Amino acid sequence: MLEAALIELTTTGYTALTVEGVARRAGVHKTTIYRNWKDSDGLVVDALTSHFATDIPIPDTGAVESDLRVLARSLVATMTTRAGRALLSTVLSDAVRIPRLAEVKRTLFEDRFRRAEPVVTRAVERGELPEDTDPAELLKALVAPIYFRLVFTGEPVDDTTADRSVRVVLAAANAGALTAP
Known part of the structure; x- marks a missing residue:
């Protein structure tokens, strides 16, 4: 889901990113995302943190x-x-x-x-x-x-x-x- 969020962010941009779009890209129902994150902001934060913490x-x-x-x-x-x-x-x-x-x-x-x-x-x-x-x-x-x-x-x-x-x-x-x- 984090990778899907990152791809969605790079594709649509922050303002157009939706939980529904991330769920569709990850192949999960949006309730799966909401069980782990209360909103798209938290999901984006975790996706960016995860990606850039290990990238360099x-x-x-x-x-x-x-x-x-x-x-x-x-x-x-x-x-x-x-x-x-x-x-x-x-x-x-x-x-x-x-x-x-x-x-x-x-x-x-x-x-x-x-x-x-x-x-x-x-x-x-x-x-x-x-x-x-x-x-x-x-x-x-x-x-x-x-x-x-x-x-x-x-x-x-x-x-x-x-x-x-x-x-x-x-x-x-x-x-x-x-x-x-």
Whole structure:
């Protein structure tokens, strides 16, 4: 049902998504969905959370530059798919006024940063980054140029964008600019 909800979201968009449409796509009766979710908002929240919690693997290549490159390129690959565009559209739309959807946006980012934190921690332990580097600040700085292009400028986003973001964030971290606020 979660996969059906995600497909329905990417096909119809958030505002046109219905429990009936998801049920039809999943091959179940809508009461089956209502037994698990009280409304379509909860279903969308769970579908997006489930999909994006596992979609970007956390690398351990042995070097911070290649770890960050894998992270950034995975983000680009994920966010340029139909599901990624649906997530962006959903979390940037009026739907965020719905408390559960606003919560999913916050939860998705917190989960991503928490899961990726070991990349920075290992780099500090290996002496590749300054000891006072804040993992969350580094990760926010890493993804910011990618999201800026996806959301605001509409410029192409590709591996070059990801690689440039890695170079910039490493320079900032090594200059001491990414410490805890």
